[in-house]
Structure formats: structure tokens, C-alpha cells
Amino acid sequence: MTDSLGAPNDASFLADWATHSAFGAVPNTNGVDRQAGSAADGAQRKWFEQLLTSRGFTVLRDEIGNQFGLLELVPGAPYVLTGSHMDSQPTAGRFDGAYGVMASAYACFRAADALRADPAAARYNLAVVNWFNEEGSRFKPSMMGSSVFTGKLPLETALATPDPQGATVAEALSAIDELGAGPVLGSGTDRRVASYAEIHVQQGRSMEEDGVTIGLVNATWAAHKFEFRVSGEQAHSGAALMADRRDALLGAARLVVAARELVDEFETGQLHTACGELNVYPNSPVVVASEVQLLLDLRSPSSEVIRAAHASLMATVERVQREDRVTIEIVAEHAWDQNPYQEEGVELARAVAEELGLTHDRVMTVAGHDSTNMKDQVPTVMLFVPSVAGVSHNLEEFTRDDDLLAGIAHLSGVVAQLASGALTAE
Numbered sequence: 026m027t028d029s030l031g032a033p034n035d036a037s038f039l040a041d042w043a044t045h046s047a048f049g050a051v052p053n054t055n056g057v058d059r060q061a062g063s064a065a066d067g068a069q070r071k072w073f074e075q076l077l078t079s080r081g082f083t084v085l086r087d088e089i090g091n092q093f094g095l096l097e098l099v100p101g102a103p104y105v106l107t108g109s110h111m112d113s114q115p116t117a118g119r120f121d122g123a124y125g126v127m128a129s130a131y132a133c134f135r136a137a138d139a140l141r142a143d144p145a146a147a148r149y150n151l152a153v154v155n156w157f158n159e160e161g162s163r164f165k166p167s168m169m170g171s172s173v174f175t176g177k178l179p180l181e182t183a184l185a186t187p188d189p190q191g192a193t194v195a196e197a198l199s200a201i202d203e204l205g206a207g208p209v210l211g212s213g214t215d216r217r218v219a220s221y222a223e224i225h226v227q228q229g230r231s232m233e234e235d236g237v238t239i240g241l242v243n244a245t246w247a248a249h250k251f252e253f254r255v256s257g258e259q260a261h262s263g264a265a266l267m268a269d270r271r272d273a274l275l276g277a278a279r280l281v282v283a284a285r286e287l288v289d290e291f292e293t294g295q296l297h298t299a300c301g302e303l304n305v306y307p308n309s310p311v312v313v314a315s316e317v318q319l320l321l322d323l324r325s326p327s328s329e330v331i332r333a334a335h336a337s338l339m340a341t342v343e344r345v346q347r348e349d350r351v352t353i354e355i356v357a358e359h360a361w362d363q364n365p366y367q368e369e370g371v372e373l374a375r376a377v378a379e380e381l382g383l384t385h386d387r388v389m390t391v392a393g394h395d396s397t398n399m400k401d402q403v404p405t406v407m408l409f410v411p412s413v414a415g416v417s418h419n420l421e422e423f424t425r426d427d428d429l430l431a432g433i434a435h436l437s438g439v440v441a442q443l444a445s446g447a448l449t450a451e
Contacts, residue, residue, distance in 0.1 A: 026233045035430050036129050041076060042429070045069060045097065045127060046119045056420030057119045061112040061158035062090070062194065067201025069111055073126070075156060080134055082153070086205030088172040089183055090157035090198040093209045096133065097150050098140055098444075103219040104152040105443040107132060107436070109395060110159030110170070118422020119217050120226045120412070122159055124429060129153045132436040138440050148446040149219045150229055151212065156395045157198075163188045164197075166359070169362075169393035175402055176213070183245075220443045221399040225407040227425045228392050230415030238431050239378045240388040240409030243371050245397050246297075247331040249360040250322040251344075253280065256352040259307065259315035264443060270313055274305055276351035277317035283341040284321055287334050297324040318356070324391055328362040335360075363389075364371055364397065370406040377438035383431055392417075404448035406439050408432065 049057040049065030059065035070092055074084040077094035077286065084094050109125025133151045140147040157172075161167025164186045174176035184195040198204035220418045227233075232240050257273035284298040302320040323334045342353050371387065378385035388409060390397075396407045410432040411422040443449075 034131055034134060035433075038127070038433060039426060040429070042124075042127055045123065045219055047071065048072065049113065050119075051116055051420060054116075054420040055119065056117055056422065056440055057113050058116050059111070059113045060115060060163040061160065062163065062192075062197030062201060062203075066112055067203060070155065070203055071377070073111070073130075077130060080130075080137075082133075085209045085250075086203055087174070087209045088180055088205050088207055089170050089194075090203045090205065090325045091170040091174060091209070091331060092203065093156075093269040094130065094133075094153040095150065096137055096152070098137065098144075098147045099150055099349075101128050102149050103217045104150045104219050105220050105222070105440060106152045106154055106210070106399075107440055108154035108156065109223050109225060110156045111365040112160050112162075113160045114418050114419055115202050116162055117418055118416070118420065120422050120424050121417060122225070124410075124424065124432075125154045125223055125225045126153070128429070128433045128436055129222070129440075132440045135433075135437040136441040136444055139442060146445045149444045151440070151444060152218075156274065157192075158194070159395055164194050168393060168395055168398055169194070171398040177398060187212065188268070216402070218403050219449050220404040220406075220447075221396065221434075222406040222408070222439050222443060223394060223396040223399075224410065224432050225394060226417070227388070227409040227412045227424070228415065228417035229412065231387065232386075232409060233413060233415070235386065236384060237386045237388070238383045238410065238412075238428060239374070239385040239435050241371050241374045241378070241385055242366055242390050242396075242407035242409060243368075243387045244363055244365040245361075245390045245393065246324050246326050247328045247361060247363045248324045248393070249331050249335050250328065250358060251320070251355055252357040253277070253319050253321060254354045254356050255280070255317045255319070257313070257315055257350070258314040258353070262311045262313050265313060272313050273317045273351055274314035276349045276353065277303060277319050279307075279345045279349065280319065280321060280341065280353075283338065284323075287323070289336070289341060290337060291325075291330055295325055295327060295330050298322065304389065326363060326389055329379045331360070331362075353380040365402055366396075366400055366407055367448070370404055373442060373447055374406050374408060374439055377435055381434055381438060383435055406443070406448075408436060408439070
């Protein structure tokens with residue numbers, strides 16, 4: 026089916042994209058709020074199910090709420106899986122994750138049409154996935170759905186995880202009727218996934234600045250993430266002598282500042298740091314805080330830089346404990362080195378871009394994606410389209426229509442190649 030824009034389903038995609046962007050829309054902005062397991066998340070999932078079933082897909086949920094659309098072209102064969110996530114940060118752009126799911130659906134629609142026209146070319150079936158809780162804003166950790174799917178996070182642990190109000194993942198998924206009864210694409214070594222592809226807006230500005238339409242993701246940055254607990258002693262904010270105070274918030278504030286100052290110890294662009302969340306107790310205007318929990322992360326293209334930054338941060342932790350008379354405990358931490366994607370997948374994506382005449386280049390991802398879990402188990406292709414000014418996790422996040430459509434054209438070619446047996450052993 027070719028529409029008035031001259032490419033299969035382009036006008037249909039833009040219309041569906043506009044419809045989907047209304048779910049959880051933040052009034053008077055261009056952004057959305059549809060955190061995992063929320064009412065807005067449930068509504069978009071029901072709408073997405075209707076879109077998939079209207080194109081002949083069967084829609085199922087697994088035991089952690091990952092939403093799959095399955096299309097069987099080769100009875101009994103494994104599936105080429107493609108997707109991303111539709112959940113968002115509390116106030117966020119409408120492109121992050123959601124574009125990848127919608128683009129994957131349309132790529133599968135196109136690939137299915139091509140393979141039906143040439144049945145001999147089909148070796149694998151097609152599947153679209155909307156991963157649960159990639160963002161990790163309501164429930165920690167991020168990339169929860171794909172972590173359970175790949176066996177990196179126990180299902181029971183994930184389901185029992187509470188949000189700040191005490192509602193668990195299991196309760197939230199049940200409330201929106203998105204909790205499945207069991208695995209959809211098998212489990213363990215019996216997984217029925219031949220390969221995986223994901224497309225995402227870049228969340229950076231290098232592609233726009235360099236005039237690149239398709240980013241061929243070849244590696245993810247190294248990272249080290251911490252959850253700290255800073256413990257002091259509760260006291261009267263006016264009456265307690267300054268010399269007697271053991272102020273947990275002061276200790277936490279020193280870590281926040283230290284994280285920013287760490288960046289200046291390295292060459293420009295070699296280290297990104299952030300403290301994204303602080304929880305203060307008792308959080309009263311007349312009380313010196315007795316406890317603060319904070320999340321802090323270090324990211325770099327260099328594993329050596331991450332290790333050096335970690336050593337410097339730990340020295341700061343020791344100094345703050347000593348000088349401010351607080352205790353700093355690492356409650357949880359998660360680290361990984363620079364992690365490459367399979368070179369064969371990068372080359373496949375390059376060849377498809379060449380065939381379509383799309384400008385392209387290799388690019389690393391600073392952010393984590395569900396593909397970082399999947400690439401450890403199956404051949405994986407990760408792709409980017411440009412973000413205007415690199416704005417992300419922001420209501421003003423934006424990617425132009427022509428780049429959205431170019432991404433779908435490219436992903437369609439990649440999925441068709443994968444479904445024909447590319448990247449898997451004969």
C-alpha cells in the first residue's frame with residue numbers, strides 16, 4: 026500500500042503517531058507523562074494492541090508486562106523481534122522510546138508485505154515488542170522488562186518492586202490489565218528469538234550537527250551507577266550548635282557537587298556525571314536531615330576514565346564521612362565497561378543505508394537501551410535518528426518528520442534482511 030507521500034504507509038504512520046502522542050499529553054506542552062503501569066500507559070497499550078491486531082498480529086503480554094505483537098509467516102520458526110518502550114519519564118518528550126515501538130510496528134508491516142510477495146525469502150517470523158518500564162522513573166531499575174526477559178533480573182524481584190507510594194509492579198500491571206500469565210517467546214535456552222533490532226531518537230546532537238540521518242550504533246558508553254545512603258543525626262535546625270551537627274543533607278550535597286567537579290578532572294567530553302534523585306528525611310524546614318538517599322551516575326566512552334572517576338569519587342566519600350561526621354553507604358551499584366554491538370549488525374545496517382541513499386555514520390550511545398540487554402543473547406542491530414539540538418527527557422524533545430520516516434524506511438530494510446536469515450547461522 027503506497028500513500029500520497031510516495032512511500033508505503035508514511036501518511037498512515039504520521040497520523041498514528043499524532044494519535045499516540047495524545048496519550049498522557051502534558052497540557053500546553055509538546056510532551057507527555059506516561060510512566061510505567063500508569064493509566065496513560067494502560068490506555069496507550071490498549072490502543073497499540075488495536076493497531077497491531079488490525080494488521081493481523083496476535084498481541085500477548087508476558088509475566089512482566091512486556092507487550093508483544095506476533096505475526097507468523099513461517100509456521101514454527103523463531104521470530105525477528107524489534108521494538109523499544111512506550112513508558113516515559115514524569116514529564117518528558119513524546120519521541121523517546123515510543124518512536125522506536127511505532128517505527129518497529131510499521132517496519133514489520135512493510136517487511137510482512139514484502140515477504141508475503143516473496144514467500145521463499147521468509148525464514149523467520151516477525152514480532153514487535155513494547156518493553157515494560159525501560160525508563161525506571163516509577164519503578165527501579167530501568168530496562169526492567171528486557172532485564173527479566175533476558176534473565177538478568179529475577180521475575181519475583183521485579184514484580185515485588187514498589188513505587189514511591191508503595192504500589193508494586195505486579196499491582197500496577199494488574200490495575201491496567203497488562204500482567205501476562207507466562208513467557209510469550211519461550212524462556213531460557215528455548216527462547217524463540219532469532220535476532221533483535223531497535224531504533225531510537227539519538228538523545229544527543231552530534232548526528233544533527235554532522236548531517237547524519239541514520240546512526241549505526243556500534244557501542245554503548247561505560248557507566249557506573251550508585252545508590253548512596255547518607256546517614257547523620259536529626260537535630261533542631263536553629264538550636265543545634267553548628268559544631269554538633271551531623272547533617273546528612275550537607276554530606277549528600279557535597280557528593281552532588283563532587284560529581285560535577287569530577288568532570289573537570291578529565292578531557293572535555295570524556296565524562297558525564299549526574300545526581301538525578303534525592304530523598305531527604307525527615308524533609309522538614311526546622312530539622313537537620315538525618316538521612317538522604319541519592320542516585321548518582323558516571324558515564325564515559327572510556328572504561329579507564331570510569332575507573333579513575335570511581336577512585337576519585339570514593340576518595341571524596343571518605344573525606345565527607347570524616348569531615349562532616351556522617352556515614353555514607355553504597356546501597357546498590359551497577360557498572361559496565363564500554364560495550365560493543367556485533368560488528369555484523371553494524372555492517373548490515375550500513376549496507377541498508379547505502380542502498381536507500383541515506384547519510385549514515387557510526388555512533389556510540391551514551392544512554393542505555395533495551396538493546397543493551399538483547400545484544401548479549403542474540404544478534405542485534407541498534408539504530409538512531411537525529412534529535413533536534415539533542416534535547417531529551419524534556420517536554421521540548423523533537424525529531425523532524427522526514428527523519429522519523431527515513432528511520433522507518435531503514436528499519437524496514439533491516440527487519441526484512443533479518444527475517445530472510447541475515448546475521449543468523451544457516
